[in-house]
Amino acid sequence: DQQVKQNSPSLSVQEGRISILNCDYTNSMFDYFLWYKKYPAEGPTFLISISSIKDKNEDGRFTVFLNKSAKHLSLHIVPSQPGDSAVYFCAASWQGGKLIFGQGTELSVKP
Template sequence: DQQVKQNSPSLSVQEGRISILNCDYTNSMFDYFLWYKKYPAEGPTFLISISSIKDKNEDGRFTVFLNKSAKHLSLHIVPSQPGDSAVYFCAASESDYKLSFGAGTTVTVRA
């Protein structure tokens, strides 16, 4: 039973435009959310996180938005760059170390 869902398996965006990745969750006990980025043949690397007490966290070109009432979070990348082409995983935690991951969204940034 998948508690974290990324319903878009892929996203194609032009360089310089905004990429918006979406993630939905079902467990209302989740209180910490993360995005990971993965290149082929490498392990995922941490990108950005947000606590449930916030609704927005920004780090450079990356912003994560959390809507707790809708159990929805999104990652905005602006402007998108070719090096952003990767698989992005949404993950969530219930105040502990266990992370529940979505299936990932493959982002392709077109020149």
């Protein structure tokens, strides 16, 4: 029973363009959502998060959008850079408990 899903295993984007990574969830109890970035042979690195009381959070080139009615969140990276090439995981939690991760989307930003 996969409560957090990232349906696109990979995404390829040209440098300078927008990258949009998507994530869907099924459990309406989730109240906090996070995006992690992972390079090969390294641990996931926290990128940006959003509480369920918000619908948008922005940090530099990274913006996360939350649509609670659709149980959907997305991460926008503008402009995309080659160094953004990595696997991106979305994760969800409720009441400060365990994180439930999606299966990741591999982003490739081509120069």
